[in-house]
Amino acid sequence: MDPSASLDIEALKMTQEQYILAAQPGPPQKPGAPPSSTAGxxxxxxxxxxxxxxxxxxxxxxxxxxxxxxxxxxxxxxxxxxxxxxxxxxxxxxxxxEFLLPLYVKEIQSRKDSPLVLQSDRNVTASARNELGQITGRVTVGSEMVEAQCQRFEVRSSDGKHVLFSADEEEVTVGAEKLRVTGTEGAVFEHSVETPHVRAEPFQDLKLESPTRTLTMEAPKGVEVSATVGDLKVACRKELLLQSTEGEIFLNAKTIRLGSIPHGTPPSSLGTPYPRQTVYELCSCPNGRLYLAPAEAGSTCQAVSSVCLWS
CATH class of the missing domain: 1.20.5 (Single alpha-helices involved in coiled-coils or other helix-helix interfaces)
Structure with missing residues (x-):
């Protein structure tokens, strides 16, 4: 074979390989190296x-x-x-x-032109606690009652200077000038009441009553019961006791009437009625009971009268 022909064939192969390498996008590979795989x-x-x-x-x-x-x-x-x-x-x-969980605040204040309304379907409770978390005061507004739990409850005047009402475990104090009870049954007290003045409304009757027990009025310097316009009536079922240990009982009136006083007769004259009398004298038994005896020239009051014997 002609040597020039073989050289042309080799040059043609090299030219073909260079074209193939130039056509590939990857970097040129060395002749004789294995083909590389593309990543992706x-x-x-x-x-x-x-x-x-x-x-x-x-x-x-x-x-x-x-x-x-x-x-x-x-x-x-x-x-x-x-x-x-x-x-x-x-x-x-x-x-x-609307608050679904407890609310802890220092102060709740409404606008100046609108009220503050706290509303709940069951009740509204405001509580105060100390440093240990213990409740020291609580106010609960429910559907049936308003309950306040505290050591001392006070209601003050608009200026905050005067206590109108206060209550604690020992006493209840009403600081207002007048305590008015408008109920038809009045006021009921189970124990003693201390007050300087008890007065009814104008043109209304004042009635102090103890249906089943004794009514006692005491004062260190005296008790005054007066009715400047109307009548003063004292009624009881049994005995009415007027007692003065050191002074006297003074009845000062133009007319003093003692009604339903029995007529007394001496035992010797039982069955012998006295003649019709229009004038009687007031007699007193040793036990203090009063009776009427016919007025005569002399006193007919006798300690052995039928009224005194059967009293």
């Missing part, structure tokens, strides 16, 4: 990656839309949220607010 994600893996990226993008868009919607509905601003406003003085709530 192809097929179903590539589709799953694109689907995951799309799902994350949709989730992010939905979360952003929900966040914007919540901010719009709840009315979030730089000053607060909805009806809640944060001011320098504290927190301000406008409109109706």
């Amino acid at each position: 994600i192809y097929g179903w893996r590539k589709r799953c990656l694109y689907f995951l990226i799309l799902l994350l993008l949709i989730t992010m868009i939905v979360n952003l839309a929900l966040t914007i919607w919540i901010l719009k509905v709840m009315n979030f601003t730089v000053d607060g949220m909805g009806n809640l406003r944060v001011t320098k003085q504290g927190i301000r709530l406008e409109g109706v607010s």
Whole structure:
């Protein structure tokens, strides 16, 4: 074979290999080296990656839309949220607010032109606690009663200087100038009552009554019972006792009437009636019982009268 022909064939092969290497996108490989594999994600893996990226993008868009919607509905601003406003003085709530859990605050105050309303379906309870968490005072407003639990309960005047009503474990004090009871049955006291003055309303009767026990009025310097306009009536079922240990019982009136006084007759004259009498004298038995005896020239009062014997 001609040597020139073989050289042309070799040059042609080299030219073909250089064309193939130039056509490939990767870096040129050395002659005689094994072919390199291209790295990447192809097929179903590539589709799953694109689907995951799309799902994350949709989730992010939905979360952003929900966040914007919540901010719009709840009315979030730089000053607060909805009806809640944060001011320098504290927190301000406008409109109706509902609390599902306990509320711990230092002071609750309404607006100057509107009242403060605390409302609950069952009851409203306000409690005060000490440093140890123990309840020292509690006010409960329920559907049937209002209960206050404290060491001392006070009701003061509008200026806060005078105590109108106070109550503790030992006593109850009424500091008002007048205590008025408007019930038809009046006031019922199970034990003693200490007061400087008991007075009825104008044109109304004053009645002190003890239906089954004794009514006692005591005072170190005397008890005064007066009716400047109307009548003074004292009635009892059994005995009426007027007793003065050191002084006297003074009855000062234009007319003193003693009704239902029995007529007394001496034992010797039983069965012999006295003649018709229009004038009698008042007699007294040793036990203090009074009776009437016919008035004659001399006294007819006798200690052995029938009234004194049967009394």
